[in-house]
Amino acid sequence: MDRKLIFEISKEGRKAYSLPACDVPETDIETLIPPEYLRKSEPDLPEVSEIDLVRHFIGLSKLNHSVDTGFYPLGSCTMKYNPKINESLANLSGFAKVHPYQDESAVQGCLGILYNMDMMLAEITGMERVSLQPAAGAHGELAGLMIIKAYHESRGEYNRNKIIVPDSSHGTNPASASVAGFEVVEVKSNGHGCVDVDSLRSVLNDNVAGLMLTNPNTLGLFEESIVEIADLVHEAGGLLYYDGANANAILGISRPGDMGFDVVHLNLHKSFSTPHGGGGPGSGPVGVKKELVPFLPTPVVEKNEDGYYYLDYDRPKSIGRVRSFYGNFGVVVKAYAYIMSLGADGLRKVSEAAVLNANYMMHKLKKYYHLPFEQPCMHEFVISGQKQKEKGVSTLDIAKRLMDFGYHPPTIYFPLIVKEAMMIEPTETESKETLDGFIEAMVQIAREVEEEPETVLNAPHGAAVSRLDETRAARNPILRWKD
Amino acid sequence: MSNYIPTTEEQQAQMLKEIGLKRIDELFESIPEKVRLNRKLNLPEKMSEPELAEHMYELAASNKNLDEYDCFLGAGAYDHYIPAVIEHITGRSEFYTAYTPYQPEISQGTLQAIFEYQTMICGLTGMDVSNASMYDGATALAEAAAMSCKVTGRKEILVPCAVHPEYKEVLKTYARFNGSVVVETEYKNGVTDIDALKSKISANTAAIIIQNPNFFGSIENLESFAELAHGNGALLIAYVDPVSLGILKAPGEAGADIVVGEGQSLGNPVSFGGPYLGFLAAKEKFMRKMPGRIVGQTVDKTGKRGFVLTMQAREQHIRREKATSNICSNQALNALAATVYLTVMGKKGLKEVAQLCVKKAHYAYKKLIETGKFKTVFTAPFFKEFLVKSEIPIQDLNKKLLDYKIIGGYPIEKNYPELKNCWLLAVTEKRSRKDIDRLASIAAELSSVGSGRLK
Numbered sequence: 004m005d006r007k008l009i010f011e012i013s014k015e016g017r018k019a020y021s022l023p024a025c026d027v028p029e030t031d032i033e034t035l036i037p038p039e040y041l042r043k044s045e046p047d048l049p050e051v052s053e054i055d056l057v058r059h060f061i062g063l064s065k066l067n068h069s070v071d072t073g074f075y076p077l078g079s080c081t082m083k084y085n086p087k088i089n090e091s092l093a094n095l096s097g098f099a100k101v102h103p104y105q106d107e108s109a110v111q112g113c114l115g116i117l118y119n120m121d122m123m124l125a126e127i128t129g130m131e132r133v134s135l136q137p138a139a140g141a142h143g144e145l146a147g148l149m150i151i152k153a154y155h156e157s158r159g160e161y162n163r164n165k166i167i168v169p170d171s172s173h174g175t176n177p178a179s180a181s182v183a184g185f186e187v188v189e190v191k192s193n194g195h196g197c198v199d200v201d202s203l204r205s206v207l208n209d210n211v212a213g214l215m216l217t218n219p220n221t222l223g224l225f226e227e228s229i230v231e232i233a234d235l236v237h238e239a240g241g242l243l244y245y246d247g248a249n250a251n252a253i254l255g256i257s258r259p260g261d262m263g264f265d266v267v268h269l270n271l272h273k274s275f276s277t278p279h280g281g282g283g284p285g286s287g288p289v290g291v292k293k294e295l296v297p298f299l300p301t302p303v304v305e306k307n308e309d310g311y312y313y314l315d316y317d318r319p320k321s322i323g324r325v326r327s328f329y330g331n332f333g334v335v336v337k338a339y340a341y342i343m344s345l346g347a348d349g350l351r352k353v354s355e356a357a358v359l360n361a362n363y364m365m366h367k368l369k370k371y372y373h374l375p376f377e378q379p380c381m382h383e384f385v386i387s388g389q390k391q392k393e394k395g396v397s398t399l400d401i402a403k404r405l406m407d408f409g410y411h412p413p414t415i416y417f418p419l420i421v422k423e424a425m426m427i428e429p430t431e432t433e434s435k436e437t438l439d440g441f442i443e444a445m446v447q448i449a450r451e452v453e454e455e456p457e458t459v460l461n462a463p464h465g466a467a468v469s470r471l472d473e474t475r476a477a478r479n480p481i482l483r484w485k486d
Numbered sequence: 487m488s489n490y491i492p493t494t495e496e497q498q499a500q501m502l503k504e505i506g507l508k509r510i511d512e513l514f515e516s517i518p519e520k521v522r523l524n525r526k527l528n529l530p531e532k533m534s535e536p537e538l539a540e541h542m543y544e545l546a547a548s549n550k551n552l553d554e555y556d557c558f559l560g561a562g563a564y565d566h567y568i569p570a571v572i573e574h575i576t577g578r579s580e581f582y583t584a585y586t587p588y589q590p591e592i593s594q595g596t597l598q599a600i601f602e603y604q605t606m607i608c609g610l611t612g613m614d615v616s617n618a619s620m621y622d623g624a625t626a627l628a629e630a631a632a633m634s635c636k637v638t639g640r641k642e643i644l645v646p647c648a649v650h651p652e653y654k655e656v657l658k659t660y661a662r663f664n665g666s667v668v669v670e671t672e673y674k675n676g677v678t679d680i681d682a683l684k685s686k687i688s689a690n691t692a693a694i695i696i697q698n699p700n701f702f703g704s705i706e707n708l709e710s711f712a713e714l715a716h717g718n719g720a721l722l723i724a725y726v727d728p729v730s731l732g733i734l735k736a737p738g739e740a741g742a743d744i745v746v747g748e749g750q751s752l753g754n755p756v757s758f759g760g761p762y763l764g765f766l767a768a769k770e771k772f773m774r775k776m777p778g779r780i781v782g783q784t785v786d787k788t789g790k791r792g793f794v795l796t797m798q799a800r801e802q803h804i805r806r807e808k809a810t811s812n813i814c815s816n817q818a819l820n821a822l823a824a825t826v827y828l829t830v831m832g833k834k835g836l837k838e839v840a841q842l843c844v845k846k847a848h849y850a851y852k853k854l855i856e857t858g859k860f861k862t863v864f865t866a867p868f869f870k871e872f873l874v875k876s877e878i879p880i881q882d883l884n885k886k887l888l889d890y891k892i893i894g895g896y897p898i899e900k901n902y903p904e905l906k907n908c909w910l911l912a913v914t915e916k917r918s919r920k921d922i923d924r925l926a927s928i929a930a931e932l933s934s935v936g937s938g939r940l941k
Binding site: 004005006008009010013017018019020021022023025026027028029030032035036037039040041042043045046047048049050051053056057059060061063064065066067068069070071072075077080082083084085086088090091092094095096097098099100101102103104105106108109110111112113115116123126127129138139140141142144145149152173174175177178179180181182183184187224225227229230253254255256257258261262263272276278279280281282283284285300301322323324325326327328329330331332333334336340342343344345346347348349350351352353355356358359360362363366367378379381402403406411412414417431432433434435437463466467468469470471472473475476477480481482483484 | 521526532588596609632664785799806814836
């Protein structure tokens with residue numbers, strides 16, 4: 004039977020709200036607002052009691068896989084544990100119930116957190132300053148690329164309208180470049196899954212504004228020629244952009260600024276433990292080297308000699324605002340608490356454990372699945388289901404079968420340069436026992452592909468729904484409930 | 487090991503041994519020596535959980551908060567009541583610790599909730615299609631403007647001055663880089679001057695943007711702007727306050743083509759400016775030009791109803807540089823809060839909230855004018871926000887009001903120098919008659935030049 008929608012359990016006359024009676028003199032609304040501006044009928048919303056609401060949404064929640072209920076090795080998404088203390092702290096009235104336009108004197112604690120996060124993230128990435136205004140990773144990318152463009156334009160170099168991205172990059176990289184008004188040039192990867200330096204050299208010219216790079220890249224490999232790449236791009240007059248989606252491998256170990264990057268974005272909802280919320284809210288701070296600071300979004304939080312924090316709006320070279328107010332502040336509070344609870348040593352241990360976990364899994368799985376690049380990985384690795392594909396079982400089937408074991412599948416069919424790709428990122432917050440359990444399931448699936456492929460092909464067997472017809476959804480879109 | 491890393495030192499040694507290594511450092515040998523950080527990061531000393539809690543309590547205590555102060559400040563972030571049940575739903579681990587629902591079989595909870603959200607946003611706005619959310623109202627507006635350029639093949643966006651200054655700034659930032667042009671037009675008696683728009687509209691105009699109620703709180707005549715836009719082959723983008731739609735005509739009914747807005751008021755705390763959610767909804771014919779995630783209904787192999795992320799051919803992970811937008815993560819948990827809020831309120835409750843706001847805001851306006859210390863600025867009809875002119879600078883007045891545990895309205899002169907000493911006040915259903923009377927009498931006292939009776 005279909006699970007009911009909230010509209011299907013609605014019954015006229017039920018209510019879940021409780022509002023105060025009107026305590027000011029009653030006035031007919033039509034005397035206050037001209038009737039032609041008013042609705043003739045009530046908005047189409049459900050009517051339920053509070054218990055109906057609670058059972059409905061709790062019922063829905065139980066259909067989700069989540070970090071708190073099971074292992075979530077979704078590559079490039081860093082599904083690490085979200086410490087509970089951080090949630091409690093962000094919900095304090097002194098953070099959650101503060102209006103963004105209160106007088107500066109009445110928000111010193113909030114401004115202090117923004118300022119100190121700016122400083123701490125700058126230290127972690129090797130940048131000069133960091134803006135916390137971008138609301139997510141792709142938003143940070145966009146802001147960073149706007150900064151690069153504004154920088155070149157300030158030097159009169161209007162011809163620099165091309166951004167280079169490797170063929171292994173995240174889809175957001177070329178999309179952000181396009182939204183920022185750039186043309187996208189793709190460079191090939193070499194036989195080791197890294198940027199092919201000769202291909203790069205061949206596309207560098209006076210029209211290049213910069214190169215966007217994820218390092219470690221989306222194969223989980225550290226770009227071996229990063230120093231040479233940075234020099235080449237800089238010599239050609241371009242800037243280097245660091246996509247921080249994979250920063251979980253490098254905390255306290257290597258800094259983008261020292262690698263030669265000029266602009267960095269981080270995903271606080273990845274490396275810095277804030278929860279993903281089923282697709283947000285995230286936070287995508289953007290950091291820059293000294294010469295790019297004037298171009299950061301407005302406002303910037305500053306501190307005067309007396310230790311008083313204030314908002315600096317007087318920034319003539321700034322790209323302007325990319326969002327209202329100061330970003331996803333509540334998310335920043337959680338990430339701030341995370342950094343404060345780990346300190347420098349704790350952050351380094353995060354990356355060490357994340358990289359060890361990934362290498363351990365890669366080592367165990369390569370006997371059963373094709374490993375396209377045989378070398379130590381960073382915090383994640385990519386294996387291919389091509390051996391299994393030859394037997395008629397695809398990576399999609401393997402992903403669905405993993406659900407029967409209580410695991411969220413890895414990221415699949417990405418990066419695009421590996422056929423039947425499975426990108427696995429265990430994170431540091433998983434125990435050896437959990438990793439061993441997952442490895443065992445993957446080994447069993449590999450055996451099933453040989454012995455009883457139907458079991459894999461028809462998976463999942465225990466989920467709330469079986470495989471869904473995505474083609475039908477796209478061809479005949481039903482995007483809202485109708486009576 | 488930290489309390490968040492479960493592998494023991496012994497296990498780590500064992501794992502290293504299995505992969506044929508001795509020390510963890512060896513895992514990082516692919517990083518060139520030259521770019522390794524061979525020192526400790528310069529960060530504050532780590533804190534235990536009780537120390538961290540203490541530190542954060544102190545920081546929180548140095549902010550004034552709306553639980554302890556009566557708030558009359560709005561200007562884009564509003565102190566509406568948040569029903570207690572919401573955090574019990576959004577606080578469910580299965581919702582807040584999940585990722586974007588890429589694997590539908592084990593994400594039906596999030597997917598169905600988004601489908602319900604889309605349905606409610608359509609119901610409120612009178613549109614056919616809603617996406618799953620944008621970062622905030624301002625970016626939703628910028629995306630809607632970019633969308634209107636793609637739909638019409640034109641480049642110019644007309645924006646009245648009565649649109650929130652920060653939304654205009656975001657719009658201009660996006661426009662500077664995507665090659666569109668933002669043209670500003672004037673207001674008259676607190677509403678958008680249609681004659682000014684008429685003089686600027688042309689065959690290059692992709693869209694007119696109307697915020698309703700506008701930044702001054704005044705209600706705009708959406709229908710007249712829809713007529714003007716459509717008569718010139720342009721779209722009407724309406725930026726609306728979702729709470730106002732409890733009583734105001736749905737913008738779809740008034741002729742809007744794309745409707746966007748800030749969803750914070752729907753069950754999300756003001757949280758010093760975020761996280762909030764932007765909503766974006768449009769007419770069906772523009773569906774495939776929309777940015778962001780969209781959830782659609784389908785069936786599984788047995789014919790059972792289920793939900794998936796759909797029309798992904800618009801999106802960055804498929805189309806890369808040709809995508810309709812670069813957005814990936816959005817504000818799903820905030821959209822869930824909005825969904826639960828709209829479910830709690832339902833059609834009657836949202837109407838009641840909107841009516842309470844209107845009545846209380848008008849009562850507050852009347853009380854302030856009656857003191858004789860505040861003057862009318864505009865006479866246009868308003869919803870929950872309005873302007874009055876004070877005899878003393880607003881920043882001074884607001885600072886003094888803090889002593890009385892009142893957070894005063896927005897000093898609009900900051901953005902509109904011609905509105906000297908004007909005060910933008912917001913009154914939600916949370917403000918009682920007593921709160922309003924107190925605001926009026928204290929503000930009047932404080933405005934009396936040379937008043938020594940009050941501190």
